[in-house]
Structures are given as C-alpha cells and as structure tokens.
Amino acid sequence: MKEEFFHHLWKYKLFEIQELKTVCGQNLQIDKVGEHNTDSGPDFFNAKLQIGDVYWAGNVEIHIHSSDWYLHKHQYDKAYDNVVLHVVYDYDKPVIRSSGEILPTLELKGKFDQKLFLKYDSMMSNLLWIPCQEHFLKINDFIKQAWLERLLFERLERKTNQIRNELLKNNNNWEQTLYFFLARSFGFNINAEPFELLAKSIPYACLLKHKNSLFQIQAILFGQAGFLEADFIDDYPKKLQAEYSFLKSKFNLTPINVHLWKFLRLRPSNFPTIRIAQFACFIYSNQNVFSKILDINSIDQAYSMFDLSAEGYWKTHYSFDLVSKEMDKKMGKKSTDIILINAVIPFLFLYGKVNDEAKFQQLAIDFFEQIDSERNNIVLKWQEMGLLSRSAFQSQSLLELKTQYCNAKKCLTCSIGINILKKDSL
Ligand code: SF4
Incomplete structure (x- = not known):
C-alpha cells in the first residue's frame, strides 16, 4: 500500500x-x-x-x-x-x-471501497503503455482536453524555468541566452549537447564582432566544434583552418572535442557539419536575434528567419573532403518547427511573463496552434488511444502527459487518473 x-x-x-x-x-x-x-x-x-x-x-x-x-x-x-x-x-x-x-x-x-484500491493497485503495477490504458477510453473527452490544455502551460513553465536559470548565469543577457538555446535546438535530439557546448565555448558577442562575414562565422563555429583539426585536401576547409587559427588566438578560444558529434544513423542532411553550416548562416542573417524575435508578429515572419540554406561548398558536400551530388541544404519546415517549439516560443512566452506583456504570451500560444503537430512515437501512440493531435499545442501537451505523468505513474495528480479513481467510477 x-x-x-x-x-x-x-x-x-x-x-x-x-x-x-x-x-x-x-x-x-x-x-x-x-x-x-x-x-x-x-x-x-x-x-x-x-x-x-x-x-x-x-x-x-x-x-x-x-x-x-x-x-x-x-x-x-x-x-x-x-x-x-x-x-x-x-x-x-x-x-x-x-x-x-x-x-x-x-x-x-x-x-x-476495496475495489477502488484494487483499481489503483492494478494501474500502478501493470506494464501497459500507460498505467490507465484499460480505463482511458471511458473518460469524457472534455476532461481530457481541459487537462491537456493545462499541461501545455505546465510544459511552458518547465521550459521557461530552464531559461530563467540560464539567464541568471548570463547576467540577464537575453541575446546570449537565446543563442545557447537556439544552438541546442539546431542539434535536434542527437547533437543537442555538443551544439550547446559549442555555443558555450564562444561568447555570442565574439560572433557578432564578425557579423558581416559568413566565412569568419563559419571558421569560428567549425573550428570551435573541433572539425578543423585535420589535414585537408580541399581548399575550403584549409582556408577555414587558417582563418580559425587567427581568430582562435584573437579570442583565446578552446575547441570542444570533435568526438562528441554524432553522425551514426543520421541522414546526411542532419549531419552536424550541415547543421553547423546552417547555424552559421542563421547567425549571419539574424544579428541580434532576440530583438528580432520580439518584432515578429506572425508565424510567417518566424518561419522566414529560418528560411536559410548552407551554401557554396556545402551544396556538394555533407562532410569535409567528401564530394556528394549537388543538393540544396535548406532548413526543412519540420526542423524549423522544432526550433520554434523548443527555443523561440518559450522565449517569447517568458519575456511576456517577466515584463507583464500579455501580447508575447498570446503570440507564443498562437504559434503553438499554428504549427503542425509533431509526429513521433508518443504522439502516434496517443492517436491510437483516440487522442488526435492537429497542432503543436496538442502534441506538446501529449508529450508532457506521457513523459512527466504517465511514465512517472503520477496518476493521482492527473485529472484523468483522478476521474478514473472516483467513487462513482466503480
Ligand atoms: S498519468 Fe493520467 S493519463 Fe497517464 S496513465 Fe496515469 S491517469 Fe492515465
């Protein structure tokens, strides 16, 4: 018991x-x-x-x-x-x-009623995808939807707390903090950690000093990522190497370990080399990115900030010194959605909250409603359980429910669980 x-x-x-x-x-x-x-x-x-x-x-x-x-x-x-x-x-x-x-x-x-305990006990001990799986369909849709709506705000609260902690470490510098979170998002799931380490190894102000040269931004990023510590055949990485060597001593930089980057089981278009090239392009095209985000009024404007492509050498390469068929290396819509969901929207929401400007919080929620639902194993499984997800608003709530409640068997603090374990549910 x-x-x-x-x-x-x-x-x-x-x-x-x-x-x-x-x-x-x-x-x-x-x-x-x-x-x-x-x-x-x-x-x-x-x-x-x-x-x-x-x-x-x-x-x-x-x-x-x-x-x-x-x-x-x-x-x-x-x-x-x-x-x-x-x-x-x-x-x-x-x-x-x-x-x-x-x-x-x-x-x-x-x-x-002992039956109430037996019901609770079977939920806590079964090995189904979610503990309440056997009772889930019987719960009224209105209860589920109201709970999911609340969970979106809980998720935002959790994410914005992480941002607050980072802001504290950065003397309340929103530009620098957003730069970290954006970098992490450019790493997506697999390379989020090395991307964050990369961003933390270079102050944003350092990159801004070279804001007018995409080549220098690339040199700093690839150099700090550890990718320029090799003997190259191609001219482009050799030039990056030379430029990086100068900038490295100028800013007294130390690169991260190149072995942190993961390529295994990634599609070439998601290789960290391509993502770094795109990130360089993003920094180059969106200087003072936080101020720019505060000027956004529509989801189209948000998408246009990420309408970028790794150009030049990267059109015919996925890695240094390895030629591949010419391909556009544009940021896809799904990738942009992930960056908006994980970085841009939580920042807008938090900024609105700490400055008491409801329009930013409303914009954040509107964006969640306008972005397509994520499609991952969790969202698909909820779909099988009858919970459809049409927008990121819903998919983010469903992820919160599964990862923060169902996995931890916190059924007694979940509105669905409370309704399953009511007296009149027996
Ligand atoms: S946390 Fe809620 S939705 Fe998840 S299993 Fe428990 S009662 Fe069901």
Missing part, C-alpha cells in the same frame, strides 16, 4: 463520511480537508474539522500505520505540532502529543 493512495482518499473524501468517529470514539466532522502539501511538513494544511465538541483549524498527517509517526520521527519535529488529525489506514499504536494528550486519529481500514 502506498501513502499517496490515502492522500487521494482524504483529498476527495472517498470513504464513508457519515457518522465518522475517531479511534477514541469521538464524533468527527470534516468541513474542509485542507490544501494538499507535496513539500516537507504535514500532508494537508489548514483543514477545518469538528472533533467531539471542539472546532479545529490545523494540519492533517496521513500514514499507513499510526506507528509511522514515530518511525518518521515527527515527535521531534515542530512542523508537526499543529497536526489536529492523524489519518491512518491501520491504527497500531496511539500517538501521544508533547502535552501528553492522545492525537485524534481516524482509521480508514474498512471505511473505503
């Missing part, structure tokens, strides 16, 4: 509440169960109860066994002095307050 199940019973009063009595036989009336506390301290704050003839306002602590009070050493913790009711599954020992009085206790054993 898990304590969280009894939190759920208490929170939604899923037990016989008529003629309740404490283990000492006093009448108990619950006016307010209190606010669920998931941090340290008692489990529910500010409950309102009547025990016997006395009205109480205070905290509620929940355990499987009453003796857990001593096991968790609450008798030494002042934070538990204001507990007015102990709710337990099994009353195996009285709890004595420091004043010498017995702590009023409600025992839930025999007072709730």
Whole structure:
C-alpha cells in the first residue's frame, strides 16, 4: 500500500463520511480537508474539522500505520505540532502529543471501497503503455482536453524555468541566452549537447564582432566544434583552418572535442557539419536575434528567419573532403518547427511573463496552434488511444502527459487518473 493512495482518499473524501468517529470514539466532522502539501511538513494544511465538541483549524498527517509517526520521527519535529488529525489506514499504536494528550486519529481500514484500491493497485503495477490504458477510453473527452490544455502551460513553465536559470548565469543577457538555446535546438535530439557546448565555448558577442562575414562565422563555429583539426585536401576547409587559427588566438578560444558529434544513423542532411553550416548562416542573417524575435508578429515572419540554406561548398558536400551530388541544404519546415517549439516560443512566452506583456504570451500560444503537430512515437501512440493531435499545442501537451505523468505513474495528480479513481467510477 502506498501513502499517496490515502492522500487521494482524504483529498476527495472517498470513504464513508457519515457518522465518522475517531479511534477514541469521538464524533468527527470534516468541513474542509485542507490544501494538499507535496513539500516537507504535514500532508494537508489548514483543514477545518469538528472533533467531539471542539472546532479545529490545523494540519492533517496521513500514514499507513499510526506507528509511522514515530518511525518518521515527527515527535521531534515542530512542523508537526499543529497536526489536529492523524489519518491512518491501520491504527497500531496511539500517538501521544508533547502535552501528553492522545492525537485524534481516524482509521480508514474498512471505511473505503476495496475495489477502488484494487483499481489503483492494478494501474500502478501493470506494464501497459500507460498505467490507465484499460480505463482511458471511458473518460469524457472534455476532461481530457481541459487537462491537456493545462499541461501545455505546465510544459511552458518547465521550459521557461530552464531559461530563467540560464539567464541568471548570463547576467540577464537575453541575446546570449537565446543563442545557447537556439544552438541546442539546431542539434535536434542527437547533437543537442555538443551544439550547446559549442555555443558555450564562444561568447555570442565574439560572433557578432564578425557579423558581416559568413566565412569568419563559419571558421569560428567549425573550428570551435573541433572539425578543423585535420589535414585537408580541399581548399575550403584549409582556408577555414587558417582563418580559425587567427581568430582562435584573437579570442583565446578552446575547441570542444570533435568526438562528441554524432553522425551514426543520421541522414546526411542532419549531419552536424550541415547543421553547423546552417547555424552559421542563421547567425549571419539574424544579428541580434532576440530583438528580432520580439518584432515578429506572425508565424510567417518566424518561419522566414529560418528560411536559410548552407551554401557554396556545402551544396556538394555533407562532410569535409567528401564530394556528394549537388543538393540544396535548406532548413526543412519540420526542423524549423522544432526550433520554434523548443527555443523561440518559450522565449517569447517568458519575456511576456517577466515584463507583464500579455501580447508575447498570446503570440507564443498562437504559434503553438499554428504549427503542425509533431509526429513521433508518443504522439502516434496517443492517436491510437483516440487522442488526435492537429497542432503543436496538442502534441506538446501529449508529450508532457506521457513523459512527466504517465511514465512517472503520477496518476493521482492527473485529472484523468483522478476521474478514473472516483467513487462513482466503480
Ligand atoms: S498519468 Fe493520467 S493519463 Fe497517464 S496513465 Fe496515469 S491517469 Fe492515465
């Protein structure tokens, strides 16, 4: 048995509440169960109860066994002095307050429907794709959609917290911070880490000093990525090498390890060499990128910032010194969508929030609605479960649900799970 199940019973009063009595036989009336506390301290704050003839306002602590009070050493913790009711599954020992009085206790054993526990237990122990898979279809669509909408904001909150942390490290420099996040997004899943390390190895201001020369931006990026530490045949990498050697000592740069880059199982158009060439092109075409993003008014404007292609040498190469058939190395729409979803939109949202400018937050949400749904295994699997995803708004919510709730079996904090485990669902 898990304590969280009894939190759920208490929170939604899923037990016989008529003629309740404490283990000492006093009448108990619950006016307010209190606010669920998931941090340290008692489990529910500010409950309102009547025990016997006395009205109480205070905290509620929940355990499987009453003796857990001593096991968790609450008798030494002042934070538990204001507990007015102990709710337990099994009353195996009285709890004595420091004043010498017995702590009023409600025992839930025999007072709730066992079928509810069996349902919860089977959800927690099955190995299906999601724990509630057997019950999912029975839940009303309105509940699912309302929950998914909330999850999009939770996801944005999580992402914007990561940005806030990085902003703190960068003295609130939005340009520099966005540059890191954009770089990470250009690495997509496979090369996100080395791309981030690459960006962190070169201050954005350094690149801006060479904003008028695509060649110099390429030299810095390829050099810092570790790709120029080789003997080349072609002129282009040799020239980059010479330029990088000068810029490296000018800015006192140290390259990252080239072995961090992954090529395996990637389509050539996703090779890190191509992505770096595109990133160089992006830096060159969008100087002071954060200010530029704040001027965006439409999704088309956002897409136009990424309408770029790795030109010149890269038209006929995917790697240095290896000729390939001539091909356009344009950023695809799907790639741009991923960068907008992971970098541009969270920045817009956060900027609107910290500066109290709702138009940026609204723009961020509008963009989510206008970008096509992602298509990955998680989104496709939800589709099989009847949840269609037409826009990034929905696909991002579905990803949040699966990765942050279902995988962690947090069904008792999920609106769908709460509805599955209601009394009238049996
Ligand atoms: S977290 Fe919610 S959707 Fe996921 S398995 Fe649990 S109840 Fe179902």
